Amino acid sequence: MAEHLLEVRDLSVRFHTARGVVNAVNGISWHLDRGETLAILGESGSGKSVSASAIMNLIDCPPGEITSGQILFEGRDLLTLGGEARREINGRRIAMIFQDPLSHLNPVYPVGWQIAEAGMAHGESRHDAYARTLELMRRVGIPEPDAAMKKYPHQFSGGQRQRLMIAMALVLKPDILIADEPTTALDVTVQAEVLSLLEELQEETGMGLLLITHDLGVVAEAADRAVVMQGGRIVETGTPRELYHNAQHPYTRKLLAAAPGKGAMRQADERPAPILQVRGLTKSYGAFTALKCADFDLRAGETLAVVGESGSGKSTVARLILRLEEASGGEALWKGEDLLKKSHRQMAPLRRQLQMVFQDPTQSLAPHMSVFEIISEAWAIHRDILPKARWRARVTELLEQVGLQPEHADRYPHQFSGGQRQRIAIARALALEPELIICDEAVSALDVSIQAQVIDLLGRLRDELGIAFIFIAHDLPVVRDFADRVLVMQKGEIVEQGPVTEIFERPRELYTQRLLAAGLDADPDVQAGRRAARLALAG
Amino acid sequence: MLWADKFAFAAALFLMLMLLFAIFGPALLDGVASKQNLRARNAAPFTVERGFLYLLGGDALGRPLLARIIVAAQNTLTIAAGAVAASMVIGSTLGLIAGYAGKTTGEVIMRLADVIMSFPSLLLAVIVLYMLEPSIGNLVLVLAITRIPIYLRTTRAEVLEVRERMFVQAAQVMGASTSRIIFRHILPVILPTLLTIATLDFAFVMLAESALSFLGIGIQPPEVTWGLMVSQGRQYLTNAWWLAFWPGLMIILTTMSLNLLSGWMRVALNPTQRWRLELGGKRNG
Structure with missing residues (x-):
């Protein structure tokens, strides 16, 4: 048998927690060869990061415990090596990058020093280390590497x-680079750039790349082989193409089915007069303009998607309309009344018609309140909606409507999973019987399959209750399935707007085309096409 | 749930006992506690030949220490609890206003706090008590004023952080009134911090009161507090340690009990932490 660069054999890791023993991974085996990219695909809690942590000796024991298995690196079992030998391999032979680069860079040192430090710690001379840092910074595409060496982490963008x-x-x-969700926190266009950079570097150095991700698109774009994990076990292994076209395991099929962007697009039909008209909406912070003269309409029962990269001003639109921040200029007419000119007292009764669902349900639900209290607060604020005697019954009804159980009412937010929490947040918004719900990245923080369920739920509510949505997202496939009209934003300006079919099939603006090409698709063949388009646009 | 944390349970029992002392002690033992008996001057503890009231020994005038400690519980706890409660209520209310209201109001309140803090608290107390009659009421007032900035600044800092959290914004979107946001959403989050500070402050106030009593502007004999007993016993430390030791021990135990109880309360009031108690003290691994 040919020797692999890195091989994990029958690895089991469990954690001792206050609630008993949790088996994080159960007898998993995989291998990685030189010059190969292996993707570990799984949703949160599937144990996809645990094997990488075991390789890098990052599992704290206790509470963690490696109960069985071997990790063979060039034939040596890492798990039986001593601490000194492990440190020699970590960093020098096997390196790792993480999801959130800001929290892994020290804010008080210049980046050049931090990069060179890794070399110096392993015995390079100061001069060599700095020379190599300069070369690497040029290689990874940092503009003006000489000056950039002396800058601090906060002076760089996420990408x-x-x-x-x-x-x-x-x-x-x-020899091996482990990348744990390296692009999850990045914008689509930046994500594509980082992935191609990794690929180029791999070709140059011939290193093995272990890519841990939850994103089928990333697998299709970058991986040579993929293992799919669920509940601490490997359910399927194969090339992305095999997995996509010929998935054997029901879980893989479920994941693929949940990937957004395949359904029929909604046809924008002629609808009644607009309920919300935004004209010349502007917001500036000092000299910086976050939003420039935004104009758009929203009709009753319509879903308007606002897409753009971070910093494009899409959340600002929502915050201004809901008066969480004061606009610098323009007007937002809600059924003919300008929301921006209302006093806070006049605004209060209008708020029940306009609701919002936030990105992160963990933060948007008060941790000290039970679900019943959270949902019924709406009626405590607006006393005319429902008499107190009926609160319990209505909470039950709402919970069932969003797919939760009535007995969940007396639990607290932390006792739910991310998807369930977002359902609670939706139930809270529905409690006021609003006519417009603004979803600010409401599904971005959720796993693919949960995301699909929440989108389904929102779609059902839209059809049953005739609620209009403003759906803010950076994820284009989700928008494609859900929206009637799309508004593309860049740097505080609306660059293009139109029906969803038009934006996705005949985008006029270069920026929209770039955005569409940068989005990753789960189908490796589609993805290859996108890639060609991206290169054409870049060239 | 209190039973799940044995230390907190013991602390609660101890505090209950102190409360009983404070309520019934003076009525039952006032005569005994102030009756001088020169033959029992600085009587050693741990003998019962003079009766069990002398179990902890006698003071410089031969009064039984145990009886005096029980009687002193009332004044001590009234002053400490009164001062802590008053400073916490006033301080956190001002802090909530400073944190949530506009910039100008906040600045004015913070500068007031700075004024209080820049003035040595003991000096302030001396001046006020010199001008006013030294009484329990005035003592509480003075101690409360000097401790207000602690709560004010903590509350304001916490409010500034919590008001930016998502769930506060979610409440705003629902149209919640300012008072609702403050009392329903912000206060419950910062209350555990305030309670923890309050229990620590309890000890500080007891000792500050004894310092004032020592200077002769606090509690006036024959009234007695634990702090006063400590300072009176100080000069006998070398030959009769028990005079200062027992009341000092009471101060420590009371503070410690409050601290344990507040620690338990912080866990019990927090839905995300409550399972630690429901687990029943069992441990894994």
Whole structure:
């Protein structure tokens, strides 16, 4: 049998927690060869990161315990090596990059020093380490590397920080690079760039790349082989193409089915007069303009998607309309009345018609209130909706409507999973019987299959209750399935708006085309086409 | 749930006992506690030949220490609880206003706090008590004023952080009134912090009161507090340690009990932490 660069054999890890023993991974085996990209695909809690942590000796024991298995690196079992030998391999031979580069860069040191430090810690001379840092920063595409060496992490954008992390990982020319969700926190266009950078670097150095991700698109774009994990076990292994076209395991099929962007697009039909008219909406912070003269209409029962990258001002639109921040100019006419000119007292009764669902349900639900209290608060604020005697019954009804159990009413938010929490947040919004719900990245933080369920739920509510939605997202496939009309934003300006079919099939603006090409599709063949389009646009 | 935390349970029992002392002690033992008996001057503890009231020994005038400690519980706890409660209520209310209201109001309140803090608290107390009659009421007032900034600044800092949290914004979107947001959403989050500070402050106030009593502007004999007993016993430390030791021990135990109880309360009031108690003290691994 040919020897693999890295091989994990029958690895089991469990954690002792206050609630008993949790088996994080159960007898998993996989291998990685030189010059190969292996993706570990799974949703949160599937144990996809645990094997990487075991390789890097990052599992705290206790509470963790490696109960069985071997991790063979060039034939040596890492688990039986001593601490000194492990440190020699970590960093020098096997390097790792993480999801959130900002929290892994030290804010008080210049980045050049931090990258060179990795070299110096492993015995390079100061001069060599700095020379190599400069070369690497140029290689990963940081503009003006000489000046950039002396800058601090906060002076870089998210994508640049991830490039810096990659440079830091490559200082010692590792044989294996482990990337744990390297692009999850990045915008689509930046994500595509970082993935191609990783690929180029791999071709140059011939290192093995272990890519841990939850995103089928990332697998289709970058992986040579993929293992699919669920509940601590590997359910399926294969090339992305095999997995996509010929998935054997029901879980893989479920994941693929949940991937958004395949259903029929909604046809925008002629609808009644607009309920919300936004004209010249502007917001500036000092000299910086976050939103420039936004104009758009929303008709009753319509779903308007607002897409754009971070910093494009899409959340600002929502916050201004709901008066969470004061606009610098323009007007927002809700049924003919300007929301921006209302006093806070006049605004209060209108608020029940306009609701919002936030991105992160963990933060948007008060941790000290039970679900019943959270949902019924709506009626405590607006006393005319429902008499107190009927609160309990209505909460039960709402919970059932969003797919939860009546007995969940007396639990607290932390006792639910992310998807369930978002359902609670939706139930809270529905309690006021609103006519418009603004979803600010409401499904971005959720796993693919949960995301599909929440989108289904929102779609059902739209059809049953005739609620209009403003759906803010950076994820284009989700928008494609759900929206009637799309509004594309860039740097505080609306660059293009139109019916969903038009935006997705005949985008006029270059930026929209770039955005569409940068989005990752779960189908490797479609993805290959996108990639070609992306290169054409870039060239 | 209190039973799940044995230390907190013991602390609650101890505090209950102190409360009983404070309520019934003076009525039952006042005569005994102030009756001088020169033959029992600085009587050693742990003998019952003079009766069990002398179990902890006698003071410089031969009064039984145990009886005096029980009687002193009333004044001590009234002053400490009164001062802590008053400073916490006033301080956190001002802090909530400073944190949530506009910039100007906040600035004015913070500068007031700075004024109080820049003035040595003991000096302030001396001046006020010199001008006013030294009484329990005035003592509470003075101690409360000097401790207000602690709560004010903590509350304001916490409010500034909590008001930016998502669930507060969610409440705003629902149209919740300002008072609703403050009392229903912000206060429950910062209350555990305030209670923890309050229990620590309890000890500080007891000792500050004894310092004032020592200077002769606090509680006036024959009234007695634990702090006063400590300062009176100080000069006998070398030959009769028990004079200062027992009341000092009471101060420590009371503070410690409050602290344990507040620790338990912080866990019990927090839905995300409550399972630690429901687990029943069992541990894994």
